[in-house]
Amino acid sequence: MMEKKAQCLTLMLMAVSATVVLSSPKEKRTSASADQAELDAITNSIGMKLVRIPAGEFMMGAEEDRDATMAAFPYADPALLPREWPRHKVRVTNPFYMGQHEVTLGQFMTFLRDAGYKIDAERDGKPMTGYGKNGEIIESTVFRPWAPGWKVEPDHPVGYVSWNDAVAFCDWLSRKEGKKYRLPTEAEWEYACRAGTTSRYHTGNDPEELVGFANTADADRAAEFPGKTVDVFDKSGKKTGKQIPYPFLSGHDGYAWTAPVGRFRPNRFGLYDMHGNSWEWCSDWFGEDCYGKSPFEDPQGPRTGTSRVSRGGAFDNTAFTLRCARRDGGAPESRDCHDGFRVVREP
Ligand SMILES: [Ca+2]
Numbered sequence: 001m002m003e004k005k006a007q008c009l010t011l012m013l014m015a016v017s018a019t020v021v022l023s024s025p026k027e028k029r030t031s032a033s034a035d036q037a038e039l040d041a042i043t044n045s046i047g048m049k050l051v052r053i054p055a056g057e058f059m060m061g062a063e064e065d066r067d068a069t070m071a072a073f074p075y076a077d078p079a080l081l082p083r084e085w086p087r088h089k090v091r092v093t094n095p096f097y098m099g100q101h102e103v104t105l106g107q108f109m110t111f112l113r114d115a116g117y118k119i120d121a122e123r124d125g126k127p128m129t130g131y132g133k134n135g136e137i138i139e140s141t142v143f144r145p146w147a148p149g150w151k152v153e154p155d156h157p158v159g160y161v162s163w164n165d166a167v168a169f170c171d172w173l174s175r176k177e178g179k180k181y182r183l184p185t186e187a188e189w190e191y192a193c194r195a196g197t198t199s200r201y202h203t204g205n206d207p208e209e210l211v212g213f214a215n216t217a218d219a220d221r222a223a224e225f226p227g228k229t230v231d232v233f234d235k236s237g238k239k240t241g242k243q244i245p246y247p248f249l250s251g252h253d254g255y256a257w258t259a260p261v262g263r264f265r266p267n268r269f270g271l272y273d274m275h276g277n278s279w280e281w282c283s284d285w286f287g288e289d290c291y292g293k294s295p296f297e298d299p300q301g302p303r304t305g306t307s308r309v310s311r312g313g314a315f316d317n318t319a320f321t322l323r324c325a326r327r328d329g330g331a332p333e334s335r336d337c338h339d340g341f342r343v344v345r346e347p
């Protein structure tokens, strides 16, 4: 019996190998290692690695109630919590490939050169939120993905990318390879981030455990922002006028600004930087109360809206914002310093 199973497995593996050889000459299929697990991974025509995320079910939304969240994050704006409710079961019916990393500045520049695409920032010339010379938050028209206001390298996540720009990147890659690339749905993103876990982060509930897995507002960032504070909100989400020291993590991740993608440890699906580094656009329209009426299978978000969803928080956000359940969004043409994305490829 065992022998038969082994034989069967050998034949299956041969069949898989044959498919690999026939799939695409530009595509290299490899096994990448993530915490001992062997992953089914692809390297595409621009050197981007994508890992196969299996179909499955998970609980989407906040894993704890308002009191527990506010006790853990007293600086949080409670008005941002109801959008994470109710926690509900979701089935992702099909496996998909997801970028192991956030799209890098280098990959995005390849797209701009190859497609001759002008980003929204170049087209509409509107100011964007970023950081001034002394670390103060400013609005300016001078920022660009290649000139974000701090030192970046081609292997850093791209920033100042609008949802429109991110979709244009996916469309370009689809045309180039004859494969369907797109942004993840919000449900796919959270499913992929959690990777079978049910805690605040895929690392557990303790924000300090993010250090080693994520580029966050850590002690290295704190050193650049002495005396930085955050507002305290009342129960209705109004500012109380009181401020407390900014809740930087006490651990060191080594980066005050963006970090090269994949610098830290991955989650159980082999995905890097799902928490922090850059925010990641999703395909859905943002719905403040869409969880209460979301379908069980493959939810796609509301049919229409004014904002697109973004997930995961960034290098300059608090541990409250880096949670798996945290949802935010922005107008499709909006882009701030920490707005990036990662792609999904259909099998
Ligand atoms: Ca950091």
Ligand SMILES: [Ca+2]
Pocket: 102, 273, 274, 275, 276, 277, 278, 279, 280, 312, 313
């Ligand atoms: Ca990220």
